[in-house]
Amino acid sequence: MPPTTPRSWTTSEHLSELERRATAAQEAVEQAAVERAHWILQHAYAALREQFPAATSAVVDTGLRRTLSAWIVSVNAGADPLWTAAEAASATDAPNATDEAVEDVSWQIDNALQYHPPKTLPGWSPKSAEPGHYVLDLTAVPTVPAQDQQDSLPTGISRVVQETVDSWPWQVALAAREYCRGLVEARYLPLDESAEREAVPAALAPTVAPAYRAEYATLTASHWTEGIAYVHGLAMGAIEVWETGEGYGPADSLDHIVPIFQSSLARNGVRLREVSEAFGGDVRLVALAVADPFGAAPAAEPAGRLPNLYERLGLPQNRAVKPPEVDAVYRARVRSLRPDLDPTASARQHAAARDDFAQVAEAYKVLSDPVARARYDRENTPF
Structure with a gap:
């Protein structure tokens, strides 16, 4: 054969x-x-x-x-x-x-x-x-490439990104959103190298729409560079859970790491790894998620801050609160929110109590940890 x-x-x-x-x-x-x-x-x-x-x-x-x-x-x-x-x-x-x-x-x-x-x-x-x-x-705007890639993002990714940007200092968020709108509208190129970002105020700020220039004139080079670094960090997948430090991304991306709140991930049903892998290094895809969908400049006042964790626990809004006070207040708050201790509570009340319980637990996790609390106090200025 x-x-x-x-x-x-x-x-x-x-x-x-x-x-x-x-x-x-x-x-x-x-x-x-x-x-x-x-x-x-x-x-x-x-x-x-x-x-x-x-x-x-x-x-x-x-x-x-x-x-x-x-x-x-x-x-x-x-x-x-x-x-x-x-x-x-x-x-x-x-x-x-x-x-x-x-x-x-x-x-x-x-x-x-x-x-x-x-x-x-x-x-x-x-x-x-x-x-x-x-x-x-010069009045003929070249056709913008198809921007429908955002449809491929897992459900909740865009919301997590928007909430994350809202938590940044308002000047940093303002710079990041303008940078991303500029990418989406093709007013300038992605700045892939850190060295290029040193020229951001001269290269990018002047291209802001005239109606918004007064607001952007208050931004410093550090606001622009930090906002842009965060945008590129999202593209690289260089992210971490703010409360725990669990993270993903390249080992050489320390200046790009983007902190994301655990509550935002939970609220939107998204895992940290999904956010890290969502953009595949494409900064323009990140721009679609970060840019204001209506194309309007954010307000000159903070659109969003870090959550007030002191308020969640019912603590005085100052930084002189001692650790034993944090522990005592937390235990009292937990007892008052235990849904299983009230047999007459409705299903809706149980659900609301569970949500409150989760927020209190998140606040305690940060404020009871000296390192995490110090970081929170540095980055949050609600009082």
Whole structure:
């Protein structure tokens, strides 16, 4: 009996599967390139509009420079030039801040051209009679990539994230939400490197919608950097339970670790590991969960604070309370909330008592631990 011939990897079904995989991979690469070019252009357009609020277009030369594949030769408001490379080059003074800003934008546009030829970029059209020159319509907003990934998040993840952001100091939450709205609206690029965040006030704050600038003007560089670090921490899955310190995430993510309340996880039926694995490193997916869904700036006053654990236990709102007092008050509160000690209580009363009991237990767990209590007192300022 002749030996069985091994099944060939060149059969039609295997070729079809390989073709399907290759097509899917190619589509993924193309989509990534589209999104990358999109973010770069939006960042570049925002930077130009900051320098020239009245600008409606720019002209780019894609064939003159050896170091760059694109160079801005003019910025215009309608038919009127607001800035030209020729005038900048003929100036006797050293390049000013505006010239340098335009040069920076030229480098960004050059980066976008690494992913797509000029004629495929949104808002770009060839300039007649000038080969290699393109007119950029700065009022044409490139199509935002599909943002339906949020639908893939496990139930409750977005609520946990929103509640977590609400618990941050209000300036940090304000900065984080603006950063995330800017990512969702493609006003600027994700800042993946810590070094880039040092320039946040200059690079991001000016792009805030004018109606909100007064509020954001109060934010310091540390507010921006902390808020952005937290957003990237969520993307990395660098999180921990605030009360216990149980955590997940990369070992080198100490400056990104995001504390999440145990009660928030329980209330939304979400495990810590689910939150850690929800975003897969995609900061834009985090941005969808963090950004204000209505696009409005948060109030200038704190939208949410850490829960007042002293109040939950019925303790005076000061930090001079001694540990024995915490123990005594907790025991008294527990006795008053034991649902099983009142046989006449209704099912609804039992459920309410259990919820109160859980909140009191959470407060006691923090306030009875010297380290956790000291951390809470540092981060919470309700009095």
